[in-house]
Amino acid sequence: QVQxxxxxxxxxxxxxxxxxxxxxxxxxxxxxxxxxxxQAPDKEREGVSCISxxxxxxxxxxxxxxxxxxxxxxxxxxxxxxxxxxxPEDTAVYYCAAAVGxxxxxxxxxxxxxxxxxxxxxx
Numbered sequence: 001q002v003q004x005x006x007x008x009x010x011x012x013x014x015x016x017x018x019x020x021x022x023x024x025x026x027x028x029x030x031x032x033x034x035x036x037x038x039q040a041p042d043k044e045r046e047g048v049s050c051i052s053x054x055x056x057x058x059x060x061x062x063x064x065x066x067x068x069x070x071x072x073x074x075x076x077x078x079x080x081x082x083x084x085x086x087x088p089e090d091t092a093v094y095y096c097a098a099a100v101g102x103x104x105x106x107x108x109x110x111x112x113x114x115x116x117x118x119x120x121x122x123x
Contacts, residue, residue, distance in 0.1 A: 002026045002112035004096050009117030012086055016121070020081040022096030022114060027077075033103040035059075035110065036070065036081045038092035038119075047105030048094070049081060059105045063089075086121045093118050 008020040020036070035050030049070040050059045058070050069082040079096060094117050097110035 002028075002032075002098050004098060004112060004114035006094065006096050006114040006117040009094060009119045011120040011122065013123050014087060014121055016086050017082070017084045018086065018119060020083070020094055020096075020117060020119075022079045022081075024077045024079065024096075024098065027098075029100060031101055033099045033101065033105075033110075034072070034079055035097055035099075035105050036079075037095045037097055037105075037107055037110070038090075039095070039116075040089075040092040043092075045095070045107040047107065050103075050105035051079075052102060054102055061105075083119070086119075088121045091119060091121050 003026045005023045012018055031053050033050055033053055036048040037045050038048050039045040048061050048064055067085045072079045096114045098112040099110040103109040
């Protein structure tokens with residue numbers, strides 16, 4: 001059973017930075033799409049950034065391009081989301097998730113989820 005544990009959330013002022021981590025374990029196959037999602041109050045869960053298992057291509061939502069960076073440490077089964085130039089509209093619970101196979105960065109395709117970590121951007 002895939003287990004995902006996020007950490008690194010918190011409260012930061014606009015323009016600040018945070019780095020989220022997600023420790024993964026329990027993978028029984030070698031072909032997963034891994035991604036970061038977020039959900040703000042009264043909004044649907046949206047894909048922030050996902051990595052293709054085929055060629056390592058990284059997708060970013062338009063709203064975070066140029067500000068967020070997805071990286072991974074394969075040896076330690078950990079993925080990261082470096083978030084810079086944070087804005088109040090980035091406030092949300094952030095989740096990491098995994099899906100078997102090649103998947104679009106849409107929440108409905110992902111079956112394994114972490115517990116989430118709160119990110120609040122406020123002055």
